[in-house]
Amino acid sequence: MAEHRLLFIKEGRACYISHLDLMRTFQRAFFRAGISIKHTEGFHPHAFISIALPLSLGYASRCELLEFTLLDGAPEEVPEKLNPVLPEGIRVLDCYTGGRPIKELAFVDYEVTLEYPEEKVISQAKAALEELLGRESVIVRKRSKKAKSGWTEVDIIPRIRSWAVERRPGALVLEGVLAAQNPGLNPELICAALQQEHSDCAPGFTRFLRREVLDGDGKAFR
Amino acid sequence: MDRRLEKILRNVQKPARYTGGEYRAVVKPREQVDTRFAFCFPDTYEIGMSNLGLRILYGVLNEMDGVWCERVFAPWGDMEEAMRREGIPLYGLESGDPIAEFDIVGFSLGYEMAYTSVLNMLDLAGIPLHSEERDGRWPLIVAGGTCAYNPEPLAPFVDVFSLGEGEEVTVETVECVRRGRREGWSRRELLFHLAQIPGLYVPSLYQVTYREDGTVAAITPEPGVPALVTKRIVRDMDSAYFPVHTIVPSTEIVHDRVMLELFRGCIRGCRFCQAGYVYRPVRSKSLKTLAAQGRASCRDSGYQEMTLSSLSTSDYPPLVELCDDLLEYCRPNHVSLSLPSLRADNFSMDLMQRLQEGKKSGLTFAPEAGTQRLRDAINKDVTEEDLLQSCRTAFTGGWSGVKLYFMLGLPTETDEDVLGIAELARKVYQTWREYTPNRSRGVRITVSTSCFVPKSHTPFQWEAQNTMEEYQRKVDLLRDALRRDKSVTYNWHDPQTSFLEAVLARGDRRVAPVIEAAWRQGARLDSWSEYFSFQRWMEAFQACGVDPSFYAHRARAKDEVLPWDMISAGVRREFLWKEREQCYRSQITPNCRKQCTGCGANRLNGGVCDG
Numbered sequence: 001m002a003e004h005r006l007l008f009i010k011e012g013r014a015c016y017i018s019h020l021d022l023m024r025t026f027q028r029a030f031f032r033a034g035i036s037i038k039h040t041e042g043f044h045p046h047a048f049i050s051i052a053l054p055l056s057l058g059y060a061s062r063c064e065l066l067e068f069t070l071l072d073g074a075p076e077e078v079p080e081k082l083n084p085v086l087p088e089g090i091r092v093l094d095c096y097t098g099g100r101p102i103k104e105l106a107f108v109d110y111e112v113t114l115e116y117p118e119e120k121v122i123s124q125a126k127a128a129l130e131e132l133l134g135r136e137s138v139i140v141r142k143r144s145k146k147a148k149s150g151w152t153e154v155d156i157i158p159r160i161r162s163w164a165v166e167r168r169p170g171a172l173v174l175e176g177v178l179a180a181q182n183p184g185l186n187p188e189l190i191c192a193a194l195q196q197e198h199s200d201c202a203p204g205f206t207r208f209l210r211r212e213v214l215d216g217d218g219k220a221f222r
Numbered sequence: 223m224d225r226r227l228e229k230i231l232r233n234v235q236k237p238a239r240y241t242g243g244e245y246r247a248v249v250k251p252r253e254q255v256d257t258r259f260a261f262c263f264p265d266t267y268e269i270g271m272s273n274l275g276l277r278i279l280y281g282v283l284n285e286m287d288g289v290w291c292e293r294v295f296a297p298w299g300d301m302e303e304a305m306r307r308e309g310i311p312l313y314g315l316e317s318g319d320p321i322a323e324f325d326i327v328g329f330s331l332g333y334e335m336a337y338t339s340v341l342n343m344l345d346l347a348g349i350p351l352h353s354e355e356r357d358g359r360w361p362l363i364v365a366g367g368t369c370a371y372n373p374e375p376l377a378p379f380v381d382v383f384s385l386g387e388g389e390e391v392t393v394e395t396v397e398c399v400r401r402g403r404r405e406g407w408s409r410r411e412l413l414f415h416l417a418q419i420p421g422l423y424v425p426s427l428y429q430v431t432y433r434e435d436g437t438v439a440a441i442t443p444e445p446g447v448p449a450l451v452t453k454r455i456v457r458d459m460d461s462a463y464f465p466v467h468t469i470v471p472s473t474e475i476v477h478d479r480v481m482l483e484l485f486r487g488c489i490r491g492c493r494f495c496q497a498g499y500v501y502r503p504v505r506s507k508s509l510k511t512l513a514a515q516g517r518a519s520c521r522d523s524g525y526q527e528m529t530l531s532s533l534s535t536s537d538y539p540p541l542v543e544l545c546d547d548l549l550e551y552c553r554p555n556h557v558s559l560s561l562p563s564l565r566a567d568n569f570s571m572d573l574m575q576r577l578q579e580g581k582k583s584g585l586t587f588a589p590e591a592g593t594q595r596l597r598d599a600i601n602k603d604v605t606e607e608d609l610l611q612s613c614r615t616a617f618t619g620g621w622s623g624v625k626l627y628f629m630l631g632l633p634t635e636t637d638e639d640v641l642g643i644a645e646l647a648r649k650v651y652q653t654w655r656e657y658t659p660n661r662s663r664g665v666r667i668t669v670s671t672s673c674f675v676p677k678s679h680t681p682f683q684w685e686a687q688n689t690m691e692e693y694q695r696k697v698d699l700l701r702d703a704l705r706r707d708k709s710v711t712y713n714w715h716d717p718q719t720s721f722l723e724a725v726l727a728r729g730d731r732r733v734a735p736v737i738e739a740a741w742r743q744g745a746r747l748d749s750w751s752e753y754f755s756f757q758r759w760m761e762a763f764q765a766c767g768v769d770p771s772f773y774a775h776r777a778r779a780k781d782e783v784l785p786w787d788m789i790s791a792g793v794r795r796e797f798l799w800k801e802r803e804q805c806y807r808s809q810i811t812p813n814c815r816k817q818c819t820g821c822g823a824n825r826l827n828g829g830v831c832d833g
C-alpha cells in the first residue's frame with residue numbers, strides 16, 4: 001500500500017501526455033528531484049506509483065491524485081522539490097501522508113466548455129442540452145472493448161448527480177458532477193448524447209476540465 | 223496553444239509528439255532573440271528525439287546568446303493531413319511559430335530514405351523547395367549528418383551542407399548569418415561567405431559537367447570557392463559539449479534513456495561501413511569525464527536507464543573500469559546500464575553477463591558474412607571460433623535465443639559464401655545442443671539477411687550492388703539450404719529499399735528531380751512500410767528519364783570522377799582503393815590499435831589518433 005499522496009494540476013500542453021507517459025514522467029521527476037521513493041522488486045525495479053482515475057487525453061485537471069511511498073524527507077517539502085523539475089503544465093499543489101481509500105472517490109466535478117463559431121446557435125444548444133439532461137433516461141452508444149459488436153449502450157442520466165448550464169460569449173458551459181467509478185461517466189458521453197439527439201447543436205470544439213474530485217457526500221476527496 | 227492546433231490534436235495519434243513543453247525544452251523570451259534556428263529531423267518525434275546529434279546541437283545553439291533553436295519533426299500522416307486541411311504551417315515545437323519565419327532551417331540527414339520527408343517538411347513549412355527560388359527573405363536551408371557526405375541528390379534543395387561534426391561549424395554558420403544581416407549581404411553573398419568556412423559545402427557554387435557515358439566529367443567551383451571541402455571534427459572530446467541537461471520527452475521515444483558517447487570513430491575498419499570511415503580519426507573521452515557525465519545525465523534527466531553508445535563500444539580501452547565505476551552509482555539508484563553493439567568475443571560476453579543480471583532474452587551478433595574468406599575480404603574481424611565461443615558462454619548461461627545478421631551481395635561473394643551462412647547457423651545450433659543446461663526449452667536461432675548497399679567514402683564506393691534478382695536468387699539458395707533446420711528461422715529484408723538507398727547514396731544531381739517527382743506523387747516517411755511504395759519510385763525514375771541501375775549496379779573505374787569527389791572525410795582516396803584491393807585478395811587490414819595503416823584521417827587532428 002502506498003503511504004503518500006500528491007495532488008497536482010495537469011493543464012496546457014501537458015493535457016496531451018497520456019496516462020502511461022504521465023507515470024513515467026513522474027517516476028523520472030522524483031528521481032531528478034532527488035526524492036527517494038519506494039520501488040518495485042525484481043530485476044528491473046521501477047518507482048512504484050499509481051494515478052487515480054486516468055484522465056482522457058486532451059482533458060485538463062486541477063485535482064489529479066498520485067499515490068506513492070516516500071522513503072525519506074517530509075511530505076510537505078515534496079511540492080517545492082518536484083515543481084522545478086516537472087514539464088510545463090504539471091504542477092504539484094500538495095503532498096500528504098495517508099489519504100482516503102480511492103474506492104471512496106465517488107464523483108468528479110467537471111466543467112465542459114462547448115465552443116460555437118456562431119452566437120446564434122448557442123441559445124438553441126442551451127435549450128437542447130437542458131432538455132436532454134432533464135430527461136428520465138438518455139441511452140448513448142459507446143465503444144467497448146469487451147462487447148462483441150464493439151459497442152455497448154449506456155444510460156447517462158443515472159450517472160449524473162447534478163448539473164447546470166450557463167451561457168458565455170461564444171460558448172456554453174456545462175458544470176456537472178458525474179459518477180467517478182464503478183461505473184463512471186466520461187463527460188464526453190454527454191456531448192455524444194447531444195450530438196446524437198440534436199445534431200444541429202454540436203459544438204465546434206469542446207474543452208474538458210476536471211475541477212474537483214468528491215466523496216459520496218460531495219465533499220472534496222483527498 | 224493555437225486553437226486550430228488544439229482542435230486537431232484531439233483527433234491524431236500520439237498528440238504529445240506535436241506539443242513541445244517537455245522538461246528542459248528551451249523557451250527564450252522573443253525580445254532577447256535575434257536568430258532563430260529550426261532543427262528539423264525528417265522522421266517522427268520518437269526517432270528524432272533518440273538522435274544524440276540533435277541533442278548536442280540543440281544544446282550548443284541554445285547556449286549561444288540571442289539564438290533560439292527549436293525542434294521540428296516530420297508529422298505522421300494523420301497530423302500532416304489535418305495541418306494541411308486547417309492551413310497550419312510547420313512550426314517549431316518550443317514556440318509554435320511557423321518555421322518559414324526563422325533565420326536558419328537545418329536538417330539532420332541520417333539515412334537516404336528520409337529525403338522525401340525533407341522536401342515534404344519544406345513544403346509543409348511553406349518554404350520554396352529549390353535553393354534558386356529562395357532569396358534573403360527565406361530561411362537559409364542547411365543540412366548535415368552522414369548522408370551529407372554525398373550531398374548531390376539534395377543539391378538543388380539545400381543551400382549549405384555541413385560536413386562532419388557540427389559542434390563548432392554550426393556556431394560559425396550562425397555567426398556568419400548574423401554578420402551577413404548586419405552588413406546587408408544578398409543571399410548569394412552570404413552563400414559565398416559561408417563557402418569559405420571549412421566544412422561547409424555550397425552546392426550552387428559548383429558546376430558539374432557530365433560525359434557522354436553519363437559519368438561525371440568535372441566538378442568546377444566558382445572562382446574563390448574551395449575545390450575540396452573537408453569535414454570538421456571536434457579535437458578534444460573531453461572538453462566537447464555534452465548534453466547533460468537535455469530534454470526528457472513526455473512520451474516514449476525509441477531510445478528512451480541516457481546515451482553516453484564513449485568515443486568517436488572506430489578502430490575496426492570494416493570495409494563496407496561508412497560510419498567507420500567517415501567518423502575517423504578515433505577520439506575517446508577519458509574515464510573521468512564519462513564517469514561524471516554518466517552520473518550527471520541520470521541525475522538531470524531522471525532516466526533510470528543508461529546505454530554506452532559508440533560504434534563498437536567494447537573497443538573502449540577502459541570499458542571495464544568505466545562500467546565498474548558507473549555501476550557504483552547505478553546499483554543503489556536503480557539505474558540499469560546496458561551495452562549495445564556487442565562484439566562476439568569473450569571480453570564482451572563477460573561484461574554483458576555482469577551487466578544483464580537476470581534478463582536473458584536474446585543475443586544479437588552481426589558476423590555479416592558466412593565464411594572466413596568473405597569476412598576477411600570485408601575486414602570483419604570476427605572468427606567462427608569467437609562466435610561459437612560466445613554462443614557457448616551464452617547457452618551455458620541460460621540464453622536460448624541468438625540473432626545473426628548477414629549481408630548478401632558483398633564484393634567477391636560466391637554461392638559458397640552464401641551457403642556458409644547456413645553452415646554457421648547449424649554450428650550455432652550444435653553448440654546449443656551441447657551446452658544448454660535445458661534442452662527441453664528449445665532454442666531460437668534467427669538468421670537475417672539484407673542486401674548490401676555500397677556507400678561513398680568507403681573502399682566499396684566503386685562497387686556494383688547486386689541486382690534485386692541476384693539478391694533474390696541468393697535468398698532462395700540460402701532458404702533452400704536452411705529448409706530442414708527447424709530451429710533456424712530465416713528472415714530476409716526486401717531488396718527494394720536497399721536498391722533505392724544504393725541509388726540515393728551514390729547518386730549525382732540528376733537524381734534530384736526523381737526525389738522531387740516521387741515526393742509529388744506522395745512519397746514521404748519512406749522508411750515506414752505504411753508509406754513506402756516502390757512502384758511510386760520506379761514511376762518517378764521513368765518520368766524523369768533516369769536509369770536507377772546506372773547508379774546502383776554499375777562498377778566505377780578507378781579513375782572515374784565520383785559525384786562526391788569535392789568532399790573529403792579526411793581518409794585518402796588512395797587508401798580506400800588500396801583497401802578495396804586488399805578485399806579482392808581476401809586480406810585483412812589490422813585494426814587501428816594493432817597498427818596504424820595511415821588512412822590519413824589523423825591529419826584532421828594534428829596527427830593524433832586514438833586508434
Ligand code: SF4
Pocket residue numbers: 489502503504814815817818819820821822823824831832833
Ligand atoms: S589514422 Fe591510423 S589508427 Fe587512425 S583511423 Fe586512420 S588508420 Fe586507423
